[in-house]
Amino acid sequence: MDLRxxxxxxxxxxxAGGASTPxxxxxxxxxxxFGFLAAGYKTAEAVAGDxxxxxxxxxxxxxxNVFAPPATNVDPAAVAAxxxxxxxxxxxxxxxxxxxxxxxxxxxxxxxxMVAERPAVVSFTFGCPEALVVxxxxxxxxxxxxxxxxxxxxxxxxAAGADxxxxxxxxxxxxxxxxxxxxxxxxxxxxxxxxxxxxxxPVRLVASGGIGDGAAVAAVLAAGADxxxxxxxxxxxxxxxxxxxxxxxxKQERATSLTRAFSGRRARGIVNRFMVEHDAxxxxxxxxxxxxxxxxxxxxxxxxxxxxINLWAGQTHTLxxxxxxxxxxxxxxxxxxxxxxxxxxxLGDSRS
Amino acid sequence: MDLRxxxxxxxxxxxAGGASTPxxxxxxxxxxxFGFLAAGYKTAEAVAGDxxxxxxxxxxxxxxNVFAPPATNVDPAAVAAxxxxxxxxxxxxxxxxxxxxxxxxxxxxxxxxMVAERPAVVSFTFGCPEALVVxxxxxxxxxxxxxxxxxxxxxxxxAAGADxxxxxxxxxxxxxxxxxxxxxxxxxxxxxxxxxxxxxxPVRLVASGGIGDGAAVAAVLAAGADxxxxxxxxxxxxxxxxxxxxxxxxKQERATSLTRAFSGRRARGIVNRFMVEHDAxxxxxxxxxxxxxxxxxxxxxxxxxxxxINLWAGQTHTLxxxxxxxxxxxxxxxxxxxxxxxxxxxLGDSRS
Numbered sequence: 001m002d003l004r005x006x007x008x009x010x011x012x013x014x015x016a017g018g019a020s021t022p023x024x025x026x027x028x029x030x031x032x033x034f035g036f037l038a039a040g041y042k043t044a045e046a047v048a049g050d051x052x053x054x055x056x057x058x059x060x061x062x063x064x065n066v067f068a069p070p071a072t073n074v075d076p077a078a079v080a081a082x083x084x085x086x087x088x089x090x091x092x093x094x095x096x097x098x099x100x101x102x103x104x105x106x107x108x109x110x111x112x113x114m115v116a117e118r119p120a121v122v123s124f125t126f127g128c129p130e131a132l133v134v135x136x137x138x139x140x141x142x143x144x145x146x147x148x149x150x151x152x153x154x155x156x157x158x159a160a161g162a163d164x165x166x167x168x169x170x171x172x173x174x175x176x177x178x179x180x181x182x183x184x185x186x187x188x189x190x191x192x193x194x195x196x197x198x199x200x201x202p203v204r205l206v207a208s209g210g211i212g213d214g215a216a217v218a219a220v221l222a223a224g225a226d227x228x229x230x231x232x233x234x235x236x237x238x239x240x241x242x243x244x245x246x247x248x249x250x251k252q253e254r255a256t257s258l259t260r261a262f263s264g265r266r267a268r269g270i271v272n273r274f275m276v277e278h279d280a281x282x283x284x285x286x287x288x289x290x291x292x293x294x295x296x297x298x299x300x301x302x303x304x305x306x307x308x309i310n311l312w313a314g315q316t317h318t319l320x321x322x323x324x325x326x327x328x329x330x331x332x333x334x335x336x337x338x339x340x341x342x343x344x345x346x347l348g349d350s351r352s
Numbered sequence: 353m354d355l356r357x358x359x360x361x362x363x364x365x366x367x368a369g370g371a372s373t374p375x376x377x378x379x380x381x382x383x384x385x386f387g388f389l390a391a392g393y394k395t396a397e398a399v400a401g402d403x404x405x406x407x408x409x410x411x412x413x414x415x416x417n418v419f420a421p422p423a424t425n426v427d428p429a430a431v432a433a434x435x436x437x438x439x440x441x442x443x444x445x446x447x448x449x450x451x452x453x454x455x456x457x458x459x460x461x462x463x464x465x466m467v468a469e470r471p472a473v474v475s476f477t478f479g480c481p482e483a484l485v486v487x488x489x490x491x492x493x494x495x496x497x498x499x500x501x502x503x504x505x506x507x508x509x510x511a512a513g514a515d516x517x518x519x520x521x522x523x524x525x526x527x528x529x530x531x532x533x534x535x536x537x538x539x540x541x542x543x544x545x546x547x548x549x550x551x552x553x554p555v556r557l558v559a560s561g562g563i564g565d566g567a568a569v570a571a572v573l574a575a576g577a578d579x580x581x582x583x584x585x586x587x588x589x590x591x592x593x594x595x596x597x598x599x600x601x602x603k604q605e606r607a608t609s610l611t612r613a614f615s616g617r618r619a620r621g622i623v624n625r626f627m628v629e630h631d632a633x634x635x636x637x638x639x640x641x642x643x644x645x646x647x648x649x650x651x652x653x654x655x656x657x658x659x660x661i662n663l664w665a666g667q668t669h670t671l672x673x674x675x676x677x678x679x680x681x682x683x684x685x686x687x688x689x690x691x692x693x694x695x696x697x698x699l700g701d702s703r704s
Binding site: 319339 | 356359361521522523542543544545546548550551561562564567568570571572576608666667668670671688689691692693694695696698699700
């Protein structure tokens, strides 16, 4: 998959956990961008169904995002104490806390599915696949992308054979996609991270984190990215599976923050009541805490109450627009062209 | 001062506390950029001397950066306890801790000096000047720039009459320049902050934070900035007053972090022993803690020991090069042109 051959230099973020739909993936591709299906939080069978549905909608190449297996250093007592602290919330929504579980999100099954289905790209979040896994996917004809959040991770991913890196700045909505939590390194803003990674590794770069309009797309291309990955910018489109209360929150001028309150791993979302009340008590325990909070989040979604939903959103969520996804992709690309032309004008002629 | 008329879209960061010199300011201007003198930590008389020295070196317009008066909510007991915790360090460097002091860095004197000396620009850090101060500087013929770190602050600064905003992302080296510590808002990466501020206010924008090479300059121009402010990128130049041990640290692949350990206000620097040992204990107390640590930092500089110097540095400090400042400014501009041209090529023709 030649990133630089994409007509629109736009990659749709996988958006695991609800907003991802085959319709969104197909719409992004129809405008010349590159779409992803999110395998996270699903069985391999459900992902296979999504792939079938997408292939019925579009014959464009697409990617599938898979969660790498999480670390295993979880303290069950801390998880139990956290679950107990959520009892009032659970009662409020007429539900209970979920059973904590530590699993690898069906990693082996999904890997087999990828080898069988051969999407153009398999991207990984939460860790770097072993070189053997990368080789196996390469032999199946899949490119491998790895999400990184530091220069050190970029070198590990390149050494494992990654074809491209999703360079995630701390502006990004949703989970921090790097290899460890807590991180082993400083937290980089997107622009600094892009420039440092470009010095480290010779692979293709997909910039990710707070890219909300065409000027930001232009900026990351100027900074050396081959494409811009956008997630929040697409979440108000009709093709996205974003719940109504979540859509309303995205339009409001509300702060975002990183929190482990919903999943046990740091993720950026709009600050709401649940985050404020539970952030300090949330342990490092992914995906255990994800399962603990699942019934509460589901009940809040059902009730249309945004104050206990994990409102993942990047720092520029107020820039998101309510347009069809294909139109958003076209507009991002056209506005990026205009922004680059303005920057060229500002810089003047090199002969002057 | 028309930012868009600068031949090089490069603003030299003020670099209060040592690296700032009239030679650096003049060298940046000689290459078509815009230089600043740092008034911070100096008497008005010393600043007047710097202005005389600069005017002897260069007839180019320049700016002076002034610290806005700090908040007054400091707990003397917390400062005393912190000073006591530094006793071992003080002994190690054969010195003592300094007397804590809460002052406004001679704000009124410096304002009079600005009105008398009329630099092209007076920029403010740590707060927004009152509208009356802005009017007075305007009447003296000075443009007023205000450092901001959030969209809310951009609106306050524009309402006070600021002609331009220094938009500081969290990648930036040195002190967080916003209006309060702790901040009242989320901490924004530069690219997201630029795009949000561009939606809020119609004034000129100077991007600041981790801009270490020409590609990053191109990126912030594409994102709507009128110029890029660089600090760390100039600190290895011979014109900068950067101590030798500090220069060596800047070249090393060492992490940076935000800390109050040196000054009582959060600032980004290279992680060293002093930061690791004292970060957790440092109170919110600026500039009181600055005065407490001054003798230790001075002794460490004298001893050439980087482990107790405040090694302010942006996230891309390893990109800094040992070249004359004018050559750095020219190279940043030329490389920015090349990066914009590459982005334009990537985006293709709008008719395709």
